[in-house]
Amino acid sequence: MHAKVIIIGSGPAGHTAALYLSRATLKPVLFEGFLANGFAPGGQLTTTTDVENYPGFPEGIMGPVMMEKFREQSSRFGTEIITETISKVDLSSKPFKLWRDGAEEQTFDTADSLIIATGAAAKRLHLPGEDIYWQKGISACAVCDGAVPIFRNKPLAVIGGGDSAAEEALFLTKYGSHVYVIVRRDKLRASKVMANRLLSNPKVTVIWNTIPIECKGDGKLLNLLITKDTKTGEEKELSINGLFYAIGHVPATELVKNQLELDTDGYIMTKPDTTYTSVEGVFAAGDVKDKKYRQAITSAGSGCMAALECERWLSEHFPE
Ligand code: FAD
Numbered sequence: 001m002h003a004k005v006i007i008i009g010s011g012p013a014g015h016t017a018a019l020y021l022s023r024a025t026l027k028p029v030l031f032e033g034f035l036a037n038g039f040a041p042g043g044q045l046t047t048t049t050d051v052e053n054y055p056g057f058p059e060g061i062m063g064p065v066m067m068e069k070f071r072e073q074s075s076r077f078g079t080e081i082i083t084e085t086i087s088k089v090d091l092s093s094k095p096f097k098l099w100r101d102g103a104e105e106q107t108f109d110t111a112d113s114l115i116i117a118t119g120a121a122a123k124r125l126h127l128p129g130e131d132i133y134w135q136k137g138i139s140a141c142a143v144c145d146g147a148v149p150i151f152r153n154k155p156l157a158v159i160g161g162g163d164s165a166a167e168e169a170l171f172l173t174k175y176g177s178h179v180y181v182i183v184r185r186d187k188l189r190a191s192k193v194m195a196n197r198l199l200s201n202p203k204v205t206v207i208w209n210t211i212p213i214e215c216k217g218d219g220k221l222l223n224l225l226i227t228k229d230t231k232t233g234e235e236k237e238l239s240i241n242g243l244f245y246a247i248g249h250v251p252a253t254e255l256v257k258n259q260l261e262l263d264t265d266g267y268i269m270t271k272p273d274t275t276y277t278s279v280e281g282v283f284a285a286g287d288v289k290d291k292k293y294r295q296a297i298t299s300a301g302s303g304c305m306a307a308l309e310c311e312r313w314l315s316e317h318f319p320e
């Protein structure tokens with residue numbers, strides 16, 4: 001199969017790119033993945049309940065329902081959606097070559113241009129009890145989940161000492177009665193400005209040299225965290241109703257490692273304010289290139305940018 005443009009990834013970024021490109025009659029092909037990166041087609045939002053901060057849905061919308069709507073909309077204008085995972089690409093010459101998972105020895109697909117929108121996944125700790133209370137008190141996104149009623153005026157905890165942890169903890173002070181930040185060392189990794197803001201907030205207590213070891217609750221919702229002092233080994237109980245992981249994300253860039261320029265955390269580097277990658281004709285959109293905002297709306301926004309930039313690039317390099 002040869003396409004003018006192939007999109008890899010099926011979250012808000014991939015489907016927004018597909019919507020714009022199909023409306024531009026470029027007949028995009030979108031590989032939505034088959035449990036790619038551990039997610040069902042549709043990406044990270046298929047693992048959540050209410051999405052309340054995506055404009056246009058004043059009552060909120062369930063994540064999986066929203067992604068089904070994204071899919072319907074890109075299909076409606078002619079996007080060809082293939083439920084397979086791309087396991088290998090060759091970006092060294094044009095047209096670009098792509099191999100489907102399980103068929104690497106067989107023939108490959110080709111494309112004049114590519115949009116990489118493979119997303120990212122929050123790091124988890126896999127503590128005892130974590131699976132029971134995931135999304136029932138435990139979350140990896142304070143901005144997404146912090147405002148839900150179970151956290152209102154309740155003690156909350158954030159794990160991590162980086163900029164994300166600082167940002168999430170400060171954000172949560174608007175909702176929780178108090179926010180504990182659990183840091184495994186005796187110092188923060190966060191930038192000075194964020195660290196100062198965090199340490200001077202009266203609603204925040206940093207618990208140093210401490211790691212979480214078990215999550216407990218009443219079977220329905222989380223209410224207790226068991227922690228351990230990394231110096232003394234002492235175990236303690238912390239009563240909390242919300243636990244937020246901010247220990248980093250892993251971008252899904254294995255596919256393009258050594259072929260596209262990545263930053264030190266593995267995110268695809270793009271030219272400032274664009275979706276252009278280090279290889280001409282390859283564009284990147286969504287969480288795979290964004291370690292700062294990581295929201296559905298920002299991913300969709302960069303999917304739109306990638307489509308417009310790709311369309312322009314194709315018209316310059318492959319005029320009809
Ligand atoms: P993703 O959503 O990560 O989707 C990419 C998908 O592409 C993959 O998951 C996979 O299905 C597919 N794929 C990956 N690799 C391949 C491959 N090699 N071949 C084919 N397919 C592939 N944001 C908000 O704005 N509001 C919220 O309320 C909100 N709640 C959230 C709740 C949870 C539990 C989580 C985890 C995230 C939440 N987010 C929320 C963040 C939001 O989900 C992400 O910012 C957004 O989904 C990123 O979109 P994306 O298109 O970059 O990629």
Ligand code: NDP
Nearest residue numbers: 160161162163164165167184185189246247248249291292
């Ligand atoms: P970071 O990798 O910077 O920080 C992760 C934090 O989690 C560290 O404190 C780390 O501890 C801790 N950690 C990691 N693994 C574990 C574990 N298993 N148990 C306990 N703690 C753990 O990730 P961030 O997501 O915070 O930031 C990623 C990048 O994005 C950074 O470059 C950051 O500057 C940037 N960013 C910028 C923002 C802004 O400018 N406003 C907002 C958010 C992110 P340790 O220090 O001991 O390794």
